[in-house]
Amino acid sequence: MEQVFEFEGLCGRTLHVWLFINVSNSKDILQKLIGGQLPVECVFVNATLVPDLIVLRAAAHKALTADQRQRLKTKSLHSEMLYNISGSKHIGETLKRFGIAEGSQHLLVARFDASEEDAAAIKAVVAGQPVALEQLHTLTDTATVTKYYKISPEELKIGSLADAILCRIAARDC
Amino acid sequence: MVTVEEPIVSTSGCTLIGQGAEARVWEGMYLGQASILKQRFSKKYRHSTLDAKLTVGRLKQEVRSMLRARKVGVLTPVVQHVDHEASTIYMQKVIGRSIKDVLHEGSLEAEGLKLLMAEVGRILAKIHDGGLVHGDLTTSNMMIRTHDGALVLIDFGLSYNSSVPEDKGVDLYVLERAFTSAHSTQGNLMDMVLESYRHHSSQWSATFNKFAEVRMRGRKRAMLG
Numbered sequence: 001m002e003q004v005f006e007f008e009g010l011c012g013r014t015l016h017v018w019l020f021i022n023v024s025n026s027k028d029i030l031q032k033l034i035g036g037q038l039p040v041e042c043v044f045v046n047a048t049l050v051p052d053l054i055v056l057r058a059a060a061h062k063a064l065t066a067d068q069r070q071r072l073k074t075k076s077l078h079s080e081m082l083y084n085i086s087g088s089k090h091i092g093e094t095l096k097r098f099g100i101a102e103g104s105q106h107l108l109v110a111r112f113d114a115s116e117e118d119a120a121a122i123k124a125v126v127a128g129q130p131v132a133l134e135q136l137h138t139l140t141d142t143a144t145v146t147k148y149y150k151i152s153p154e155e156l157k158i159g160s161l162a163d164a165i166l167c168r169i170a171a172r173d174c
Numbered sequence: 175m176v177t178v179e180e181p182i183v184s185t186s187g188c189t190l191i192g193q194g195a196e197a198r199v200w201e202g203m204y205l206g207q208a209s210i211l212k213q214r215f216s217k218k219y220r221h222s223t224l225d226a227k228l229t230v231g232r233l234k235q236e237v238r239s240m241l242r243a244r245k246v247g248v249l250t251p252v253v254q255h256v257d258h259e260a261s262t263i264y265m266q267k268v269i270g271r272s273i274k275d276v277l278h279e280g281s282l283e284a285e286g287l288k289l290l291m292a293e294v295g296r297i298l299a300k301i302h303d304g305g306l307v308h309g310d311l312t313t314s315n316m317m318i319r320t321h322d323g324a325l326v327l328i329d330f331g332l333s334y335n336s337s338v339p340e341d342k343g344v345d346l347y348v349l350e351r352a353f354t355s356a357h358s359t360q361g362n363l364m365d366m367v368l369e370s371y372r373h374h375s376s377q378w379s380a381t382f383n384k385f386a387e388v389r390m391r392g393r394k395r396a397m398l399g
Contacts, residue, residue: 005205007205008202008203008204008205033374037195054205054207057205057375058205058255061204061205062255069259071259082339087271098296113385120306120396145203152245152246152247154245154246154247155244155245157247158244158247158248158249158324159244159252164244166253166254167240167241167244167252167253168241170237170254170255170264171237171238171241171253171254171256172236173242173256173258174233174237174238174241174256
């Protein structure tokens with residue numbers, strides 16, 4: 001259910017990722033998140049907008065690199081990761097689009113360097129069905145993804161959706 | 175720990191595969207994928223402020239151009255990560271061979287050669303119609319991917335946005351020079367490329383007129399007045 005990722009050149013940092021489907025308490029989580037009342041800091045991502053885990057890992061890698069150099073653009077490492085998922089420089093819009101919304105059904109939850117207790121706390125917060133991360137690609141809402149990232153049909157002929165998104169994440173600050 | 179000055183050195187498993195006047199190219203890993211790292215280094219002879227400005231500007235321009243080429247449907251390596259502090263671009267490694275190697279080997283029969291040159295013409299027409307000029311079209315900057323035989327354009331270091339026929343003409347002229355200097359034994363490859371370019375580009379007539387002009391006078395325009 002849980003998957004742990006490591007990063008080359010960033011010794012010791014890990015990213016723990018969970019996928020929950022049919023989440024019923026998104027509204028509640030969102031309120032807690034905004035009020036800062038969650039037991040552990042973590043990031044909630046709208047799972048229908050992430051076609052591949054490489055997108056999540058690239059965003060996390062970028063956030064960790066910025067954190068290491070104390071160049072975060074948002075208030076925390078986790079919000080930086082969410083900001084990095086987008087191809088846009090608009091932070092507020094990005095958090096709204098790619099983060100948790102009141103009606104979110106499927107959620108990707110991630111936390112850097114999570115301990116056993118953190119994992120248990122996260123599972124207690126989310127009222128949804130934890131499933132294997134391999135199911136992620138079946139949830140993708142391609143129409144919205146191509147709209148948000150402005151991906152042309154031409155581009156999809158030469159590469160995958162994940163490739164196109166990866167390029168946009170990397171090239172955002174260019 | 176990665177330091178801001180020399181981040182590449184501490185990245186384990188990177189091997190230097192080439193160095194040019196502006197950048198070093200390394201091979202490494204990014205999130206478990208084979209990756210090519212292109213690191214622009216600072217020129218000590220330049221004033222540091224100017225140097226930083228030029229390096230950052232060129233780095234950004236290169237990434238933008240690669241993205242733009244992909245947007246119009248021309249294959250380039252996937253940009254995985256851009257490290258602004260280290261002025262390094264991480265690109266997905268393209269497994270394949272450069273057209274230069276393929277042509278020098280001479281294993282292609284006439285029909286295959288024609289198809290390859292037609293493909294070159296097609297992707298050039300595409301990027302030019304999309305308002306992008308590659309700036310360094312040579313046979314070593316085009317690769318044939320092994321697993322599907324697709325043509326991948328690499329090295330956008332000199333690339334810029336332009337829809338001026340003059341710039342496109344110069345772009346074609348640079349390629350023609352590359353053909354005549356490196357592959358003169360192969361027959362007239364440029365004609366095959368142009369034939370296909372004419373077929374696929376909607377603005378070919380303006381470009382060809384300029385191309386003919388550039389051919390007469392060379393790449394540099396005479397600066398009078």
